[in-house]
Amino acid sequence: MEQKDLGTYAQNTWCPGCGNFAILNAIKTVLGELNAEGLPLENVVLVSGIGCHAKIVDYINVNSFYSIHGRVTPAAEAIRLGDPKMKVIGFAGDGDAYGEGIEHLIFAAKRNIDITMVIHNNRVYGLTTGQYTPTSPQGYRGRSTPEGTKELPINPLELMLASGATYLGRGTSHGIELLKKLFKEAILHKGFSLVDVLQVCVTYFNMYEYYDKRVYELKDHNPLDYQQALNKIREWDYNRDARIALGTFYKRGSPTFEEGFFKQAVPPPERMEKIRLILESSI
Ligand SMILES: Cc1ncc(C[n+]2csc(CCOP(=O)(O)OP(=O)(O)O)c2C)c(N)n1
Ligand code: SF4
Ligand SMILES: [Mg+2]
Numbered sequence: 350m351e352q353k354d355l356g357t358y359a360q361n362t363w364c365p366g367c368g369n370f371a372i373l374n375a376i377k378t379v380l381g382e383l384n385a386e387g388l389p390l391e392n393v394v395l396v397s398g399i400g401c402h403a404k405i406v407d408y409i410n411v412n413s414f415y416s417i418h419g420r421v422t423p424a425a426e427a428i429r430l431g432d433p434k435m436k437v438i439g440f441a442g443d444g445d446a447y448g449e450g451i452e453h454l455i456f457a458a459k460r461n462i463d464i465t466m467v468i469h470n471n472r473v474y475g476l477t478t479g480q481y482t483p484t485s486p487q488g489y490r491g492r493s494t495p496e497g498t499k500e501l502p503i504n505p506l507e508l509m510l511a512s513g514a515t516y517l518g519r520g521t522s523h524g525i526e527l528l529k530k531l532f533k534e535a536i537l538h539k540g541f542s543l544v545d546v547l548q549v550c551v552t553y554f555n556m557y558e559y560y561d562k563r564v565y566e567l568k569d570h571n572p573l574d575y576q577q578a579l580n581k582i583r584e585w586d587y588n589r590d591a592r593i594a595l596g597t598f599y600k601r602g603s604p605t606f607e608e609g610f611f612k613q614a615v616p617p618p619e620r621m622e623k624i625r626l627i628l629e630s631s632i
Contacts, residue, residue: 350358350380350381350385350390351381351414352374352377352378352381353380354381354410355377355409355410355411355419356377356408356409356410357407357408357409358375358577359404359407359408361397361404361408361610362404363404364551364552365399365470366550366551367401367429367548367549367550367551367552367627368469368471368521368522368523368546368547368548368549368551369401369402369404369405369469369522369548370522370575370628371522371523371524371525371528372402372405372440372467372469372522372528372546373405373408373409374525375499375525375528375529375532376405376409376438376532377409378466378529378537379410379529379532380393383436383492383533383536383537386543387545388436388511389496389571390411391412391612392434392435392436393411393412393435393436393437393438394411394412394413394414394425394435394436394437394438395409395412395413395414395438395439395440396413396414396416396424396428396437396439396440397413397414397415397416397421397439397440397441398415398416398418398419398421398440398441398442398445398446398450399417399418399445399476400418400441400442400444400469400470400474400475400476400477401469401475401476401550402440402441402442402443402445402447402471402475402548403415403440403442403467403471403490403558404526405440406440406609407609409429414428414447415444418444418445418446418449418450419446419448419449419453419590420437420450420453421439421440421441421445421446421450421453421466422441422446422450422453422454422457422464422466423453423457424439424455424577425437425438425439425457425464425466426457426462426464426501429462429463429464429607430462430610433463433589433607433611436465436536437464437465438464438465438466438467438536439464439465439467440467440469440559441466441467441468441469442468442470442471442474442475442476442482443469443470443473443482443483443484443505444473444474444480444482444483445469445470446468446486446587447468447470447482447483447503447505448482448483448503451483451508452510453539454509455509455512456467457510457541458509458512458514458541458543459512459603460513460541460604461513461514461515461540461541461603461604461605461606462541462605463539463540463541463605463606463607464479464541464542465532465535465538465542465543465544466537466541466542466543466544467535467543467544467546468505468543468544468545468546469546469548470484470505470545470546470547470548471474471548471549471550471554472484472485472486472489472502472547472554472556472587473485473489473491473550473553473554474620475550475552475553477483477492478553479491479492479550479552479553479554480492480493481493481494481498481500483502483503483505483623484502484503484505484587485498485502485554486502486587486588487499487500487501487502487590488489489554491553491554501516501588502587502588503585503587504532504582504586504587505545505580505587506519506543506545506598507579507582507583507586507600507624509543509577509616510578510582510598510599512580513541514541514542514543514598514599515538515540515542515599515601515602516534516538516540516541516543516544516584516597516600517542517543517544517545517597517598517600518531518533518534518535518542518544518545518596518597518598519531519544519546519547519593519594519595519596519598520544520545520546520596521546521548521549521557521559521560521564522546522547522548522549523549523560523561523564524564524572524595526594527566527596528544531544531597532544533597535596537604538600539602540602540605541605542604547560547564547593556604558631562591562594563585563590563591563593563595563596564592564593564594565592565593565595565596566595566596566626567581567592567595567596567597567598570596570597570598570602572599572600573600573601575599575601578598578599581598582594582598582599583596
């Protein structure tokens with residue numbers, strides 16, 4: 350299946366030059382590849398929140414669910430638990446996932462539920478015109494902080510690593526080939542995966558030049574090594590001026606939440622038989 354077959358009739362309303370286009374193109378290519386490799390597209394569900402990022406599901410011809418701001422993760426988890434053959438991919442903004450929805454993200458990582466979260470981390474509230482988010486750098490001047498925010502940003506990948514995430518990657522909207530690689534790896538990963546995309550908002554926080562000067566791809570990095578992953582994740586803290594590593598920081602195998610959940614929730618056959626006999630005798 351080709352990218353064009355995954356398009357929809359919806360008119361695209363992102364600003365020209367928005368980094369969301371790179372995410373859209375990368376995910377469409379990856380879904381096409383996975384489909385060609387045997388994944389039926391009816392077994393894929395896309396979930397989004399509220400924000401510029403959220404419109405992505407309007408532009409991809411695959412089943413999707415618009416949740417509410419801050420609730421992409423629990424909606425994705427519920428869909429996955431409702432039908433565990435589904436590949437569920439959540440698209441959330443940094444305001445959505447790292448602000449209002451942060452507790453959901455922490456617990457999804459902790460329980461290692463098999464969903465993929467793609468974070469459109471433009472480091473602003475794009476849709477509501479440029480207020481600061483948990484990843485805006487200190488001093489960021491926007492609508493709600495005309496004198497510059499006084500707070501330090503969080504490092505979301507460090508938080509996710511500490512919470513138990515089993516796959517963590519980072520790309521930028523200027524590097525579509527790497528985005529494709531990361532999205533594919535994350536979707537195929539068994540367990541909770543998150544890709545933080547430094548997605549540039551050209552209108553409210555244009556960081557193209559800043560990132561282009563600082564990013565580099567991880568080489569000779571062992572993603573199975575927690576300490577190495579932590580060191581690389583800490584190299585840049587979303588605030589100070591430093592080189593910015595891109596690629597797969599961490600990846601490890603671990604039982605998923607679903608494996609334990611379904612064992613407990615679905616009674617073993619002998620109990621089912623007892624239930625059947627009780628029900629029959631009560632008719
Ligand atoms: C429950 C709830 N809280 C707040 C809002 C207001 N709101 C809508 S979009 C948005 C910010 C979106 O920012 P982000 O998630 O970073 O997405 P972006 O627009 O940058 O892609 C906010 C605060 C809302 N619609 N619903
Ligand atoms: S406001 Fe920013 S994030 Fe939203 S569409 Fe425009 S450039 Fe993209
Ligand atoms: Mg944002």
